[in-house]
Amino acid sequence: MDFPVTFHIFGKTILAHPVFETLGIFIGMRFYFYLKRKSKEKVSFNTSAAVLIGATAGALFGSKLIGNLENPYKLFEHFDFKTFWTNNTIVGGLAFGLIGVELAKKVVGHKESTGDLIVFPLMLAMIIGRIGCFLTGVHEETYGLPTDFIFGMHLGDSYLRHPVALYEIAFLVVLWIVLKIIQRKGKYPSGFVFQLFMLSYFTFRLLLDFIKPRLELIGNLGTIQLVCIGVIIYYIFKIRKTKTVISH
Template sequence: MDFPVTFQIFGKTILAHPIFETIGIFIGMRYYFYLKRKSKEKLSFNTSAAVLIGATAGALIGSKLIGNLENPYTLFENFNFKRFWTNNTIVGGLAFGLIGVEWAKKIVGHKESTGDLIVFPLILAMIIGRIGCFLTGVHEETYGIPTDFIFGMHLGDEYLRHPVALYEIVFLIILWIILKAAQNKNKYPSGFVFQLFMLSYFSFRLMLDFIKPKIEIIGNLGTIQLVCIGVIIYYFLKLRKIKSVTSL
């Protein structure tokens, strides 16, 4: 396979990543609305609208902010709006989407968790998006460092590299199976599956980014890893609280 994989659309050459990312978002949203129609838990229009707006606004801001802060020197020393707008990361989107939802719920006075329903559509969208990341190779910053490991692949340059996008796809598939099993037990409170997803994914990304090129901010940790640590601490404390409640 030659990297990057591109498509000709209306006479223009488009990388695979934005195409698969768009497809992933579309299919993920359709799956979410399908699950929402089947769900027994019905939210009021005001709550649904507030959560959707909060999640979208938070994810948009966070994905671009954290994506650009991966290399703060370039951001502050040579600011370019086009580069700022096109730099994204799912880690920032998830972390700030969470903040947006929590703020929105406070505004409308909704105290129950609303996250479980979005977990599997989100995982599905991420898997499809990561296929695009893999097909783009080294032409976007979604590749691994050089390696002589058995899974090393040529992704568009002279080096064998960790195919981190494929690692993430495998992880997400396994996580889907585990979370579905937890959901089917029906013994955990609302929000547990989403919290377990967030804790698991951010823990995985913390470790994965050790084999990705990055600008070290504190010690040998990059911006994404620092965000991951913050989210891990937050959800570890929440899951401990749930565990103590369910054990009573």
């Protein structure tokens, strides 16, 4: 396979990453609306609209903010709007999407969790998007460090590299199975599956980024890892609080 994989659409050559990213968002949203129609938990239109707007606005802002803060020196010394707009990271999108949802729920006065329904559509979108990351190779910053590990692959340069996009796909597939088993037991309150997803994914990303190129800001931690630590601490307390409620 030659990297990057490209597609010819309407006379233009387009990298696989934006194609699969768009496809992932579309299929993920369709899956979400399908699950929403089947769900026994009915949420008012105002609440649904507020949550969707909050999640979208927060994710859009956060993905670009954290994506650009991966290299803050480059951002502030040579600011370029086109570069700023094209830099994204799912870690920032998830973290700030969560903030957007919580703020939106406060505005409409909704106190119940709304996260469980989005977990599997979100994971599906991420899996599809990561296929695009893998097919783009080293031509976007979604590749791993050079390695002599058994899974090392040529991704478009002269080095064998960790195929971190494939690692993430494998992790998400396993996590999907585990969360489905937990969900089917049905003994946990609404929102618990989403909490487990966030804690698991951000823990995985904290570790995964040690084998990805990064600018070390504090110790040997990059921006994405610092965000991951903040989210992990938040969800450890959330899950402990949930378990306390269950035990009582």
